[in-house]
Amino acid sequence: MMHRAPSQSKGPHPPGPKVANMPTSDAWVKYRDWGSKYGDLIYLPRWNTLITNNAEVAIDLLEKRARIYSDRAMTPIMKLCGGENLLSVECYSDKWRKDRRVFQQTFRQAAISHFYPAQYSKIHEFLRKLLLMPEDSMKHIDGLSRGVIPKALYGLDIEPEDAFAKKVAGIIDTFGKALLNGSFPTYEWFPFLIYLPSWFPGCGFKRIASECGKVVKEVDTIPFETAMNNLQNGIGTSPIVELALQKPQDIKEIKAMGAMSFIGAIDTTMSSVSSFMLAMCLHPDIQTKAQEELDNVVGKDRLPTFEDRRHLPYVEAIYREVMRLYPPVPLGFPHISMEDDFYRGYYIPKGCAVVANIWAMNRNPNVHTDPDKFLPERHLESPTGPFESIDNIYAYGFGRRVCAGRYMADNTVWLTIASVLAAFTLSKAKDRNGNEIDIPGEFTNHFFRHPKPYRSNITPRSQLTRYLVLATADQ
Numbered sequence: 435m436m437h438r439a440p441s442q443s444k445g446p447h448p449p450g451p452k453v454a455n456m457p458t459s460d461a462w463v464k465y466r467d468w469g470s471k472y473g474d475l476i477y478l479p480r481w482n483t484l485i486t487n488n489a490e491v492a493i494d495l496l497e498k499r500a501r502i503y504s505d506r507a508m509t510p511i512m513k514l515c516g517g518e519n520l521l522s523v524e525c526y527s528d529k530w531r532k533d534r535r536v537f538q539q540t541f542r543q544a545a546i547s548h549f550y551p552a553q554y555s556k557i558h559e560f561l562r563k564l565l566l567m568p569e570d571s572m573k574h575i576d577g578l579s580r581g582v583i584p585k586a587l588y589g590l591d592i593e594p595e596d597a598f599a600k601k602v603a604g605i606i607d608t609f610g611k612a613l614l615n616g617s618f619p620t621y622e623w624f625p626f627l628i629y630l631p632s633w634f635p636g637c638g639f640k641r642i643a644s645e646c647g648k649v650v651k652e653v654d655t656i657p658f659e660t661a662m663n664n665l666q667n668g669i670g671t672s673p674i675v676e677l678a679l680q681k682p683q684d685i686k687e688i689k690a691m692g693a694m695s696f697i698g699a700i701d702t703t704m705s706s707v708s709s710f711m712l713a714m715c716l717h718p719d720i721q722t723k724a725q726e727e728l729d730n731v732v733g734k735d736r737l738p739t740f741e742d743r744r745h746l747p748y749v750e751a752i753y754r755e756v757m758r759l760y761p762p763v764p765l766g767f768p769h770i771s772m773e774d775d776f777y778r779g780y781y782i783p784k785g786c787a788v789v790a791n792i793w794a795m796n797r798n799p800n801v802h803t804d805p806d807k808f809l810p811e812r813h814l815e816s817p818t819g820p821f822e823s824i825d826n827i828y829a830y831g832f833g834r835r836v837c838a839g840r841y842m843a844d845n846t847v848w849l850t851i852a853s854v855l856a857a858f859t860l861s862k863a864k865d866r867n868g869n870e871i872d873i874p875g876e877f878t879n880h881f882f883r884h885p886k887p888y889r890s891n892i893t894p895r896s897q898l899t900r901y902l903v904l905a906t907a908d909q
């Protein structure tokens with residue numbers, strides 16, 4: 435939604451292009467190009483938006499001045515999408531604070547090992563599927579990404595093709611559009627259209643947003659009620675049910691936490707895992723190096739566990755490199771300023787949407803040599819080493835709005851990487867004549883970014899690893 439900037443009487447705004455329409459495809463590339471022309475701060479007056487490609491600026495504003503830069507824009511379209519009850523897009527308020535507190539109690543670092551069993555179960559199931567139906571690897575990645583939270587939180591084993599989970603996955607794109615300026619141009623130019631019926635010409639966006647809002651309500655109730663019914667019918671309990679029984683006064687926030695994590699995990703996990711698998715197909719030498727490390731540290735007679743993590747610096751470096759080069763949310767979520775501010779001699783008005791171009795920060799040539807190359811070694815050579823706090827991974831965002839599910843995400847993605855490397859060799863698929871089929875390495879270009887489908891070969895590393903993978907079914 436367009437937010438016109440207040441007058442410049444308080445000082446100059448940072449420089450920037452006078453654009454009427456915002457780029458909506460590969461916007462992060464366009465924003466980086468603007469940075470080369472305008473510098474670290476790019477201000478778009480028509481949109482009251484400040485873009486930065488510089489991590490230092492993002493940290494200065496979004497972390498050090500988090501008191502100012504922690505709001506979200508609750509536009510009418512975001513309301514229709516059901517955003518008022520979704521932690522990631524809610525305004526900064528007492529309601530957000532309570533929602534975030536309840537969320538963090540469950541997903542904080544110290545409590546996160548409660549979810550290990552569910553993560554092992556779903557990741558091992560993923561390995562078995564890769565073994566038995568390697569040609570459907572994309573489908574299995576989707577299944578994993580949609581399945582971990584339902585298992586971990588609600589005790590539900592959902593199938594990859596589960597219609598409800600598919601429906602939930604389907605609304606994520608709408609949220610991306612509602613967050614990215616320029617995605618609904620008719621509405622942005624003529625905001626009053628929001629008050630007209632969805633059949634009115636140019637109002638199709640209303641139908642899409644209302645559909646999204648309906649699904650958000652369903653994801654708030656359906657999995658929770660299923661988990662409750664499972665308890666009542668003696669099928670078993672689950673973390674969310676236990677929490678609801680312990681804290682009935684927080685039931686609304688607990689359900690919202692479930693909905694948020696169900697939605698928040700899907701596209702992001704899928705993006706990270708498929709980017710990792712793509713990188714391994716493209717870089718066989720890196721894959722071999724990681725497998726040698728795994729063989730030396732873990733051995734060949736079992737699959738990796740979370741306890742192995744600290745002893746696997748090269749695997750860690752691969753994970754960090756995936757998050758650097760392929761951040762699933764390349765522009766993060768815009769943080770809205772709650773009061774007028776001054777920074778580096780410029781005036782940043784209240785209500786300004788600050789966009790941290792994570793994709794560009796992670797490819798800053800002043801920070802990273804060969805920034806566009808997949809080079810895990812850079813994390814081994816860095817002064818902090820590969821095990822620095824995950825709070826420093828920009829892909830999870832900044833400040834008070836930093837990803838509240840990052841410890842969960844980090845464990846899921848890491849264990850998937852380590853397990854796939856231990857069990858399989860990934861490579862380019864071959865044609866009938868035995869020639870490798872090239873992988874163009876293309877990515878989607880909207881708000882969430884992930885590899886486009888590609889063909890690959892996935893083969894177990896040995897008879898023993900085949901056996902180890904199959905044996906996980908009995909654990």
Ligand code: HEM
Nearest residue numbers: 522695698699702763766767830831832835837838839843
């Ligand atoms: C690799 C996986 C993931 C990535 C890269 C990722 C990235 C992000 C980013 C960039 C943000 C916005 C941060 C900001 O505004 O500065 C965010 C917010 C959020 N994420 Fe994630 N996320 C991932 C997985 C998850 C998972 C698995 C969950 C749930 C368990 C989750 C829950 C949330 C929540 C609740 C917020 C909103 C925080 C707030 O606004 O207060 N995320 N995430």
